[in-house]
Amino acid sequence: ILNVEQSPQSLHVQEGDSTNFTCSFPSSNFYALHWYRWETAKSPEALFVMTLNGDEKKKGRISATLNTKEGYSYLYIKGSQPEDSATYLCAFYSGGGADGLTFGKGTHLIIQP
Amino acid sequence: DTAVSQTPKYLVTQMGNDKSIKCEQNLGHDTMYWYKQDSKKFLKIMFSYNNKELIINETVPNRFSPKSPDKAHLNLHINSLELGDSAVYFCASSLIQDGGTEAFFGQGTRLTVV
Numbered sequence: 001i002l003n004v005e006q007s008p009q010s011l012h013v014q015e016g017d018s019t020n021f022t023c024s025f026p027s028s029n030f031y032a033l034h035w036y037r038w039e040t041a042k043s044p045e046a047l048f049v050m051t052l053n054g055d056e057k058k059k060g061r062i063s064a065t066l067n068t069k070e071g072y073s074y075l076y077i078k079g080s081q082p083e084d085s086a087t088y089l090c091a092f093y094s095g096g097g098a099d100g101l102t103f104g105k106g107t108h109l110i111i112q113p
Numbered sequence: 114d115t116a117v118s119q120t121p122k123y124l125v126t127q128m129g130n131d132k133s134i135k136c137e138q139n140l141g142h143d144t145m146y147w148y149k150q151d152s153k154k155f156l157k158i159m160f161s162y163n164n165k166e167l168i169i170n171e172t173v174p175n176r177f178s179p180k181s182p183d184k185a186h187l188n189l190h191i192n193s194l195e196l197g198d199s200a201v202y203f204c205a206s207s208l209i210q211d212g213g214t215e216a217f218f219g220q221g222t223r224l225t226v227v
Contacts, residue, residue, distance in 0.1 A: 031211070031212055031213065032212045032213050034212075034215065034216070042220065043117070043203070043217075043218040043219060043220050043221065044156075044203075044216075044218045045218075046215030046216065046217070049213060049214060049215050051213055089156070091156075093212030093213075094212075095211070095212060100146055100148075100158030100161050100170075100212070101156075101158065101212065101216065102158075103155055103156040103157075104155075105153070105154055105155055106154070
């Protein structure tokens with residue numbers, strides 16, 4: 001059974017502050033690590049797909065890093081805005097079969113004006 | 114245009130009934146999936162399907178069966194519904210099946226079995 005852990009489970013951040021949260025995953029049989037943003041009453045939307053150790057990806061104020069050897073990824077949000085409020089999911093892919101994407105439980109981020 | 118669309122959005126039905134949830138993607142993707150959001154809010158893979166191969170998560174009861182009339186559709190049929198089947202079911206698609214490309218999700222179908 002693959003275990004993907006995200007921390008913290010929830011996070012309150014003041015508008016304008018920067019924040020980050022963690023995804024840990026098995027370091028063996030790694031193929032890809034995904035980050036998704038999931039707003040209430042909407043579908044999860046992909047932020048990043050990372051496959052190489054040391055990958056760093058950026059989209060606007062959001063960025064992510066990947067360490068496959070130790071099995072963790074960080075998601076960073078710079079200068080948080082109210083519209084960043086959402087649940088952020090990471091998902092691990094080891095390749096093959098209906099293992100598909102193994103999701104973490106998510107970090108629920110609330111930006112306070 | 115919605116990339117991945119599911120219908121219905123809500124489904125309330127009685128135990129023992131047979132029901133279907135439809136999913137369509139207009140992205141031209143090769144692979145489609147069904148995920149179940151369980152009571153602990155985890156998204157768990159149920160099926161992965163492309164035009165060549167259906168891969169079933171071994172934990173899924175055989176009362177659940179995906180049907181793909183064509184590449185753009187993957188419908189979920191559930192026979193003899195049980196109370197424990199109540200959950201939110203998400204359809205998704207990706208360009209290829211290797212997990213290296215992002216998945217696009219439908220808006221989910223909340224199934225309530227009474």
